Amino acid sequence: MTTESSMPFACFAPTVRTPDPMRAAITAAMRTPEPICVPPLVEAATVPDTVRRAAAGTARALIEGLRGSKARGGVQALVQEYALSSQEGVALMCLAEALLRIPDTATRDALIRDKIAGGDWAAHIGDGRSLFVNAATWGLVVTGKLAASADDRGLATALTRLVARVGEPVIRRGVDLAMRMMGEQFVTGQT
Known part of the structure; x- marks a missing residue:
């Protein structure tokens, strides 16, 4: 927990609610250097090839369906x-x-x-x-x-x-x- 000397104005702005785990993680990661933050995020955002192919197939089917549709606004x-x-x-x-x-x-x-x-x-x-x-x-x-x-x-x-x-x-x-x-x-x- 922080001390009064590191947060001198804390008493003027009390916490409205208890921070949830996501907010606590964001606060903990504040000012972390980019080279440390980015690699795990890239890994988490990477999807398997099967999922990527399925998404591309769905997108292609939607686009072809829209292009082939005669009813247009x-x-x-x-x-x-x-x-x-x-x-x-x-x-x-x-x-x-x-x-x-x-x-x-x-x-x-x-x-x-x-x-x-x-x-x-x-x-x-x-x-x-x-x-x-x-x-x-x-x-x-x-x-x-x-x-x-x-x-x-x-x-x-x-x-x-x-x-x-x-x-x-x-x-x-x-x-x-x-x-x-x-x-x-x-x-x-x-x-």
């Missing part, structure tokens, strides 16, 4: 449509991650304009894609046109004019909400 379909190997996929993931952390509207709007304006969103419309993916893609096309202020003919121009009448903030809010949904589903971490 809207956000998952959007993520599969815009692969991270494409410029558009990287832009969406940047938005999804950043919009969770940006507190002010002006900065969010500037980021949305920056990331959406340069993408080839129209290439992701149609061809048997889900209604959610097509609707989200049209939103991205229109937002990109607003940000780039392009002057095209056709449906995109009509949608751009309609959106201009409704208001750019409405579209930005839609993109913001969609990216936040993606971010909350796929991005981990604390703000």
Whole structure:
């Protein structure tokens, strides 16, 4: 037990509860040099080859099952449509991650304009894609046109004019909400 001289303030902070064996072991190991601590931990964390192979097999079966599944949620379909190997996929993931952390509207709007304006969103419309993916893609096309202020003919121009009448903030809010949904589903971490 410690003496009063080694713990002069112990009387001001009495123990709330008796330390359990795990807490006592942690306290006893405090300030132990790393070369002494790590080898037993590595040995304890090592699993036999049979367990490792079984875990790899289970993971493989789960991944193949998910990839083969036709029933996908809207956000998952959007993520599969815009692969991270494409410029558009990287832009969406940047938005999804950043919009969770940006507190002010002006900065969010500037980021949305920056990331959406340069993408080839129209290439992701149609061809048997889900209604959610097509609707989200049209939103991205229109937002990109607003940000780039392009002057095209056709449906995109009509949608751009309609959106201009409704208001750019409405579209930005839609993109913001969609990216936040993606971010909350796929991005981990604390703000």
